[in-house]
Amino acid sequence: MARDIEDNTAMDAKRFAALAEAYGGDLRRWPEAEREAATAFASSEAGQAISRHAGTLDALLDGYSVQHPGKALHDSILRAADRHLVRRRRQRVWWLGLGLAGIGLAGAVAGLALVSIVTPEAGSDHYVLDANATAFGDANPDAENGEESL
């Protein structure tokens, strides 16, 4: 971007011709930083001759215009945009559903983990009293009475 920061007063016929050769005769297309100096130089005899020469090709280029986009193309692009928007909305819903399912699954896993932590583990030495057991022994009529046998 050196051209845009250099001193814009340094405009001579050589630079003016180089710019006209690149950008044509219309100063509105010229680099902004050099436009002011170029405008001043353009009124000189040399400037006018250079601009006139560049303007000849500009006039030919101006004659090459292209047609505006037709309705069919315009509508086709809008239809494609609609399809894209619908697809994106569906994707969003799908991801939302997947997210909710993921949250549900994570909740279930967390619940199971919590239950397994809080519930005490049944030990192998755990003694379960049955209905016939007393503090003095088994009151079951069929139970062997150790004391009587002594």
Added chain:
Amino acid sequence: MSADPDEELVRRVGAGDPAAVQALVARKLPRILSLAVRMLGDAAEAEDVAQETFVRIWRHASKWRRGNARFDTWIHRVTLNLCYDRLRRRREWVTDEMPDIVDPAPLPDSHPGEEAHRVERALQAIAPRQREAIILVYYQEMSNIEAAATLEISVDALESLLSRGRRALQTMLARDGGHD
């Protein structure tokens, strides 16, 4: 860097706003189509390129963030890349190092309405990089800085492409006596 005039519209397109989609098509389609028509010299192919460019826009709008380039610069680059794909497919690829004048066939006599055709043919006959530079600065009305950014070259390199391109056009158009 100045504000990007398209930024807000693109953000709305990315959010799925149908009115913004319509506004973006109205704003950009004429520019994209004219760029493609002049690059390819074929209206039907240019329409395909315009459609493909918009598909890319819809796909990237929600993720588009302004980095070093404006949105307009980005879509010009996308369009030019798609044009180059087609030029390659047509086996019309010529490098910038090739001679400026590649079509030795005489141009048709100038009649009313034929001048545009002569310019179109001459434009198609110059090297693609020179054609790009002329189209961006002359027809797309980009500043030298925007055009250089689109082509990813320096302003000096852009001026060189423009000068060589214009000289080549002048030579070709003068050959049939229609231009001094």
